[in-house]
Amino acid sequence: MSDFDGLRALVTGGASGIGRATAELLAERGARVAVLDLDPSSVEKPLTGHRADVTDDTSVREAVAAAATDLGGLDVLVNNAGIGARGTVEDNDDEEWRHVFDVNVLGMVRAARAALPHLRASAHAAIVNTCSVAATAGLPQRALYSATKGAVCSLTLAMAADHVREGIRVNCVNPGTVDTPWVARLLDAAPDPAAERAALRARQPTGRLVTAAEVAAAIAYLASPLSGATTGTALAVDGGIQGLRPRPEGR
Incomplete structure (x- = not known):
C-alpha cells in the first residue's frame, strides 16, 4: 500500500515496541517518519530519530519543531510514548501516581500541543493515541495504569x-x-x-498475546487518509478481552 505517499508522520516512543513497529510500517507505506524517544540511538534510516522527554515541555516542543523542519511539515502524530504500572490503589504512592500520569497523559498533551500548529496546515491531519483495553475493562493489579488510560480515552x-x-481527526487504539x-x-x-x-x-x-505489528496496523488504519470519515473512535486490538465472553472449553 502507498496510502501515506507524501505524508509526514511523527511517532513518540518510537524506538521500540509498538512505536517502532508503527514507524516502520508507516515508512513502508510511503510516509516520511520521525521518531521521538528518550533514547533514539537505535533508530535507523529511513526513520529519523530525535531525543525527547515527554515529561519536559521544552524538550517536546524543541523535538517536534526539529522533526517538522526535517520532514517539511507534519500530517500525522502517533502519541505512543508511555509507561506501565502495577498494583492496586494501595500499592503506589502519590509520587508514582503523578509520574505515570505525567508520562501517559500529560506526555500526550505536550506532544499534541506542540504538533497542532503543524497539523493545522495539513490536508490529511490525524492524531492517533495509544490507549489500552485497561481503559474499558477492569484488570487486576492495574489501578494506576488503568486510570491513566481511561484519561487517554x-x-x-x-x-x-x-x-x-x-x-x-483524533482516534485511539486500545491494545x-x-x-x-x-x-x-x-x-x-x-x-x-x-x-x-x-x-x-x-x-x-x-489464546495468545497481541503482536506489535497488529497494533501498528490498527494505528496505520486510523492515521490513513483512507479512514477520513473516522474520528473520535477507540479501536480495540485486544484479542477479544473487551467484547467476547466465550464459553469454557468443552462446554
Missing part, C-alpha cells in the same frame, strides 16, 4: 470534538496485552514467568 474524544472542524519488551520485563520479574505468560495468554479469548 476521554482525552481522545474531547480532542476529536475540539479539532474536527479544523480537519484534524490488549502486547508482546513487547515492557511485557517481557514484567514477565521476567514475576515469581513464575512461564505461569504468568500462560495467564496473560489465557486472559485473551484468542
Whole structure:
C-alpha cells in the first residue's frame, strides 16, 4: 500500500515496541517518519530519530519543531510514548501516581500541543493515541495504569470534538496485552514467568498475546487518509478481552 505517499508522520516512543513497529510500517507505506524517544540511538534510516522527554515541555516542543523542519511539515502524530504500572490503589504512592500520569497523559498533551500548529496546515491531519483495553475493562493489579488510560480515552474524544472542524481527526487504539519488551520485563520479574505468560495468554479469548505489528496496523488504519470519515473512535486490538465472553472449553 502507498496510502501515506507524501505524508509526514511523527511517532513518540518510537524506538521500540509498538512505536517502532508503527514507524516502520508507516515508512513502508510511503510516509516520511520521525521518531521521538528518550533514547533514539537505535533508530535507523529511513526513520529519523530525535531525543525527547515527554515529561519536559521544552524538550517536546524543541523535538517536534526539529522533526517538522526535517520532514517539511507534519500530517500525522502517533502519541505512543508511555509507561506501565502495577498494583492496586494501595500499592503506589502519590509520587508514582503523578509520574505515570505525567508520562501517559500529560506526555500526550505536550506532544499534541506542540504538533497542532503543524497539523493545522495539513490536508490529511490525524492524531492517533495509544490507549489500552485497561481503559474499558477492569484488570487486576492495574489501578494506576488503568486510570491513566481511561484519561487517554476521554482525552481522545474531547480532542476529536475540539479539532474536527479544523480537519484534524483524533482516534485511539486500545491494545490488549502486547508482546513487547515492557511485557517481557514484567514477565521476567514475576515469581513464575512461564505461569504468568500462560495467564496473560489465557486472559485473551484468542489464546495468545497481541503482536506489535497488529497494533501498528490498527494505528496505520486510523492515521490513513483512507479512514477520513473516522474520528473520535477507540479501536480495540485486544484479542477479544473487551467484547467476547466465550464459553469454557468443552462446554
